[in-house]
Amino acid sequence: MSATAALPRQNRAVTFWQSTNGKKVVMAVTGAMMFLFVIGHLLGNLQVFEGPEKINAYAHFLHTIGEVLWLVRITLIVAIVLHITATVQLALRSKQARPVGYSRKEAINSSYASRTMYWSGPIVLAFIIFHLLQFTAGYIHPEAQFIEGDVYHNLVSGFQVWWVSAWYIFAITLLGFHLRHGLWSMFQSVGLAHPRHTLALKNAAFLIATLIVLGYISIPISILLGIVK
Amino acid sequence: MKLTLKIWRQKTHKDKGAFVSYTVDHVDPEMSMLECLDVLNETLTERGEEPVAFEHDCREGICGSCGFMINGVAHGPERATTVCQLTMRHFNDGQELVLEPWRAKAFPAIKDLVVDRRSFDRIIESGGYISVSTGQAPDGNTILVGKETADQAMDAAACIGCGACVAACPNAAAALFTGAKIAHLSILPQGKPERDRRALHMVAQMNAELFGNCTNIGECTGVCPKEIPLEVIATMNRDYLRASWKKREDLEATIPPATEWSANRT
Numbered sequence A: 001m002s003a004t005a006a007l008p009r010q011n012r013a014v015t016f017w018q019s020t021n022g023k024k025v026v027m028a029v030t031g032a033m034m035f036l037f038v039i040g041h042l043l044g045n046l047q048v049f050e051g052p053e054k055i056n057a058y059a060h061f062l063h064t065i066g067e068v069l070w071l072v073r074i075t076l077i078v079a080i081v082l083h084i085t086a087t088v089q090l091a092l093r094s095k096q097a098r099p100v101g102y103s104r105k106e107a108i109n110s111s112y113a114s115r116t117m118y119w120s121g122p123i124v125l126a127f128i129i130f131h132l133l134q135f136t137a138g139y140i141h142p143e144a145q146f147i148e149g150d151v152y153h154n155l156v157s158g159f160q161v162w163w164v165s166a167w168y169i170f171a172i173t174l175l176g177f178h179l180r181h182g183l184w185s186m187f188q189s190v191g192l193a194h195p196r197h198t199l200a201l202k203n204a205a206f207l208i209a210t211l212i213v214l215g216y217i218s219i220p221i222s223i224l225l226g227i228v229k
Numbered sequence B: 001m002k003l004t005l006k007i008w009r010q011k012t013h014k015d016k017g018a019f020v021s022y023t024v025d026h027v028d029p030e031m032s033m034l035e036c037l038d039v040l041n042e043t044l045t046e047r048g049e050e051p052v053a054f055e056h057d058c059r060e061g062i063c064g065s066c067g068f069m070i071n072g073v074a075h076g077p078e079r080a081t082t083v084c085q086l087t088m089r090h091f092n093d094g095q096e097l098v099l100e101p102w103r104a105k106a107f108p109a110i111k112d113l114v115v116d117r118r119s120f121d122r123i124i125e126s127g128g129y130i131s132v133s134t135g136q137a138p139d140g141n142t143i144l145v146g147k148e149t150a151d152q153a154m155d156a157a158a159c160i161g162c163g164a165c166v167a168a169c170p171n172a173a174a175a176l177f178t179g180a181k182i183a184h185l186s187i188l189p190q191g192k193p194e195r196d197r198r199a200l201h202m203v204a205q206m207n208a209e210l211f212g213n214c215t216n217i218g219e220c221t222g223v224c225p226k227e228i229p230l231e232v233i234a235t236m237n238r239d240y241l242r243a244s245w246k247k248r249e250d251l252e253a254t255i256p257p258a259t260e261w262s263a264n265r266t
């Protein structure tokens, strides 16, 4: 009944990338790289609480190590591009996999975060673009003056605009949702999972995601409340 | 008790299909969901109407033939229960039940609640076995297997291939099924020699079928009548990663997913 078509596996990297499982491994690895950045960036940003000198000196330091900075930037750009390419291709595949939908469908065993990865991801991407244009390029800096090199001033004057802060808090919360599922999911995707560890991993993912959100939003909240000015 | 069954009726795979509501009056709470459909079908036959087509065989929850959505949940509201084992006492008098077939491109519709699940067969065919010498049955316990390993393999081997995992998955992915079928063999010593080629071929077949992509959401294990754990998906990914890395196999074989019901679907 069924003829078997045997195709030579010419290039294992190509075959790997063409499989859904391979793309998921790429998503997990690039996701983990972005996660490391998110942690590092948070630790850098929190220096805003130590006053203008500290954070401006830190920003200056980053610019003095030019080549390394660009190496990190390029790595991150490649990671984002791969992560998104895999996302889009897999999402299209899944969309085609159920051409006729259910008239009624209940979710009984999944987190809200896991079901909304395809929303939280793209919104975070939109935020990243806005965020770079605001604080790195200074291209959009609503209702305030962008001063090249004065990171402290840019942060405070930027976040004093209520809707900039609101959008920031919203996007960071979604990043938290994304990581709450992603930080656990990536272990599954690369094949590191055992029933004995699942609960601990899921709890750790939740905890880390919550800490990241609280850490980041503490900055605009403190600025809005006038604690940092 | 009295129930309203809103059932998906579709004459052939070419037909568009629509819901039709039926009232079933004397439902015995001890009946199974399938027996309730039997009663309805008797009435329909007496009235000269076409009975509702649904799949079943063992009616003991072990063969994997039965299954459909009840009110948006694969196999209905009871966990770890197939529709043939689901008794009507779990519903309330006067309730409306919406019965809908599994919906996935890789499970083309055949009729009413029946879909073509031979994509699963093709995944098994591509590597879900171990090669053994035939002849006399070997002595038991010649290969010793630790209790924990045996339990883990049995948990995965409990899969009856009903398709609820695909049906419940928002991505219509077959990762839990394929994972179970890879894991129950690759965990055991008997499955080790063919571990790499099994993972490569079964994953290739899974991807050649029109299933979606797993995002580790977990709806599959929630509806699974055998409660296959989500970790079998990680076992599949690990085996696949390992096999792709080692590249012992030069050929990757897949079976074209074409059947008389599904030939026209691409």
Ligand code: HEM
Binding pocket: A024, A025, A027, A028, A029, A030, A031, A032, A034, A035, A038, A083, A084, A087, A090, A117, A118, A120, A121, A122, A123, A124, A125, A175, A178, A179, A181, A182, A183, A185, A186, A187, A189, A190, B214, B215, B216
């Ligand atoms: C700071 C940026 C980001 C981080 C840290 C991040 C991290 C992660 C991680 C760790 C995973 C889990 C990978 C896996 O399940 O194997 C993941 C999955 C996912 N990411 Fe991101 N991501 C980021 C940005 C984005 C963006 C911009 C998009 C949207 C285009 C996106 C879309 C997705 C989707 C849809 C998934 C689920 C895919 C799946 O499980 O198959 N992510 N992300």
Ligand code: FES
Binding pocket: B055, B056, B057, B058, B059, B060, B061, B062, B063, B064, B065, B066, B067, B082, B083, B084, B085
């Ligand atoms: S009929 Fe065999 S499992 Fe339901």
